[in-house]
Amino acid sequence: MTTETYNQALLTLALAGIDAINTSASQHKSPKTPAQESHFLCNWMVESLKTKRFSKLVADDLTTWIRQARSQGAGAQLKRLLTCIAEQYQQANNSAIATGTGLNNLLAELTAQKWVVITDTDIDAKLKLDSDGQSSLIISAKEFNQHIIDNNIVKPIAMYIRGDENQVARLALAQGILLSQGNKKTTLIKHHKTYTLRPKNLHPSLCLLCLDQY
Template sequence: MVLFSQEIYKLITSALTELSASQVSGRTPQNPLSEAHYLGAWVTTAMKQKRFDSVVLETLKGWQRQARSLGKNAGLKRQFIYLEKCYSQVLNAEKQVQPVSVEQLNALYAALTDDQWMVTTDLPVGDKLNRHSGGKQSLIVCAEQISTCFDSQGTLIKPISLYIRGTQQEIIDLAFAQDLLLYKITDYKSKVKYHGEFIVYPNNDGTALPEFPIDSSEQE
């Protein structure tokens, strides 16, 4: 089975390596417009040639749309460089996925508690849960999921939902600091009233790009 995280990392690094080789050879000038043209064409060619597994096809289509509608403002090179950096943190030295452990999630809960979030992990969520947080930012994780999503060694074996009401980027950043990737399902409406839903997958491997910390180069 081809894993999204590994395949997208292979795609990104291939694109950047081949762009660099084209520039070294003199075929592609070293300027933002030429780089945008190269990567836009590279993405389209990769799709036509079915060069990568279908698990990354929708992501490729999204980049193709960006390249066609935004041109150099799509910032594909910047995106690829940043994604390479982020994935390098959560993949191992051989660029393979790594297990997610209960200790990582517990460390996230502790970091949020230190930041004055209300963290609730002892309630079942069911079809609908209304949990009052007294104005605090709130994270809720279903107690039943916690009891069934980890094996006896504390390794995540099934996707687990995190219900969030608060500054989403803060929890994304704190999760990433624990090498956890959050995948957004909803911003607001979910089984928990006023909370959005994010998922942590086994091996940090979903079927699309997760949420990452904000790329600081975009703010320069």
């Protein structure tokens, strides 16, 4: 018996939500406003959480989104969020690019865009990088050399990034790679955030989404 992953549970939820709101819209002749869409999806999520329709793996996400919808209304942009999740997770799932190859392609693209990219230094203590204001991405040499086998990421890789995270997420997605959310607390490089890459993109929580595409 195969255990459901977080990615599978999240994608199931996102696709079901999109289908529910599209079905609702098709049953009404008048177009729905963003406020009405938010209200519908909020109620749908409340009912889904109450009836335990989806995996426990996404219960915290549902709780967060319900809270946001109740406080922000249309500003929560739930339909946009679910669409973003569905499209980006499916794009990563369908990518034919090996994750290790994709990472190398990402680093080459950022280098071409004048980022400072460092992968030849072991990072095992807190450091400061003087890059004269340039965007930068650093991976410990030990992880870069040992966590990629046969062009695939086989163990988590921490990337320390200072720069436009949406740009990195967008370029990574084009290579079939999903990044974790950024974390300031775990970084070893001053003024950078830690973003994690995982084998087969199997993150335990919502990845960094390219919301600027929608």
